[in-house]
Every structure is written in structure tokens, then in C-alpha cells.
Amino acid sequence: MKLKSSHNPCALLEVHSLPFSSFGFIFVVPRISMKKSKISPWISGTLIAGAFGLLWLLERRRPLRRDVEPKLQRNARNLAVASIAAATLQLIERPIAQPLSALVERRRWGLVKRLGLSKWLEATLAIVLMDYTLYVWHVLTHRVPFLWRFHMAHHVDLDLDVSTALRFHCGELALSTGWRAAQILLIGVSPDALSIWQTLTLLSVIFHHSNVDLSFAVERRLNRVVVTPRMHGIHHSIVREQTNSNWSSGLTIWDWLHGTLRLNVPQEAIIIGLPAYRDPKDLGLFDVLALPFREQRSTWPSRSIGCQPVHPAQLQAGSL
């Protein structure tokens, strides 16, 4: 797609996309070539593919949690879900988000454009606010029953690894397009800021979904700033109070500010998934895609582990 204008630095704007997808937020990695582009599509694509490959290998050398399902079978299913999601983004989000950010930049719309900041400060603030409003979107996908129908396709995964980072229902990504447009418009996100945020967020999402056993010391230092694998593992726990924590996707500060940060759960005490969906036979590719449109099981049955404090020994014995 090319937009031409003779009056601004975005005189030549080309937008293409690489088919990465994840999490209600974009995951189209954009190829933007314009006169003031700060990030090359090749750099972002290489970083993301490199991070994915490296973490996939590290998961084999230093696994954090034991797998419940066969790895290759699960990864293949997750990548199939991700491919459908990526195609959906190409068709729905891409034609809206990038042109809208170019328009916002040309017209100087949005909050950050009104503050009289330098270009870099403007972009930095826009990226931080995108990260915060993604936290809000994540909370909504859990709290609003209609959105949860779609987001639970991500949470029913019985294991957590880099492939889960890309496993989002195409319906969730389609629904998130409206949120994305509002973010861009209200914050005033330029194409460059959008591109950088997309790349950083996808790197972060791949990292914190990974099943890599970092040392406690490294995790402790990192999770003061960004979301880490142990921290996000708690969000994927079948224990309700744990799922309802650690909503951040990039910076940890949002959970800290909202009092939803939870770090004190031993990883070996965590079972990944949702209590109502524990049978792998119910979680095939078609089942995951059909999940939002079927009668919902009570995600947190009243007598389930999700509502009661449970001793880790009980969890490991599988005595739900």
C-alpha cells in the first residue's frame, strides 16, 4: 500500500506486514519504509524470529515446568491457531492500524501530540501508554464474559511455552482491532512508535510465555521492570486468584500500580490451564477454534480448586 503526499515527511509510506500474531494486540510486524523510519522491518523480523528460535531451543535445555502434552503435537496445534490469527490480522487489523497511525501523525491528533515534546519523548510516551492500555485490554478480556469466551482459547492450553505466545483465537484479534484503533487515535501513536511498540511487545510476549528456567537471581532482577516466565506462569495457573493477577504484557509497573502483581507462588505448585478444561481430548484444534461459540463450562466451578486455597501437594497429586 502506498500513500503519497507532497506536504509531509511521510510523503512515501509503504506498509506491508510479516505474519506474526499474538495476544489481542497486533502481531502483525509491520514493514514500514518512510523517510523517517526508525526501525527496519528486517531488524524487527530477525529479532522476533531469533528470539523465538533461541527460546524454543532453551526450553529443551532448561525447562521450567514439565510438559503435560506431547510438545510437537501441541506446538503444531498452537502454530495452526496462530496462522489463522495472523491471516485475520492481515485482513482486519492491518488495513486499519497502519493507515490510522499515519493519519494521526499527519494531523497531529492524540494526547502525546498536545504536550509539546520532542519526537523521541513523544514516541517513548506513546509506547508506554500503549503498554498500559494493553494491560487494560487484557483485564477486559478476563472480566467481560463475551471477550473471555475468546481469550480462554489462549488459557486452556495445558502447557505454557513460546508457542502459547502466538496462540490467540482469531476472534479475539479481530475484536481487539477496535481497541487498537482507539489506542492509536487517543494516544496519538505515530507509525514509528506503533512499529517499535509492536516489536517490543511481541518480543516480551514470546519471552514471558516461554518455558525457560532462568535463575531466580536473573528473574528477580528482570521482573522489577518486565514480565518474566515465572511471573506470567502464575497468570496461567488454574487457581483463580492467581489467574487474576499479573496482567501486564510488557512493563511490570502496571500490575504493581494496580495491586495485581503476584510473585510469591512457587512454580512447581502451578498447574497450567483452566479447571473446567483439563482433558486433552476436549482441546484439539477444532475444539479450540469452536470454544467461543459453544456452551461455556463454568470456568471456576464453585467447589473447584479455583475458589479454594489449595496446598501445592494437592495440586501435584492432581486431587481436584
Ligand SMILES: [Zn+2]
Ligand atoms: Zn490472560
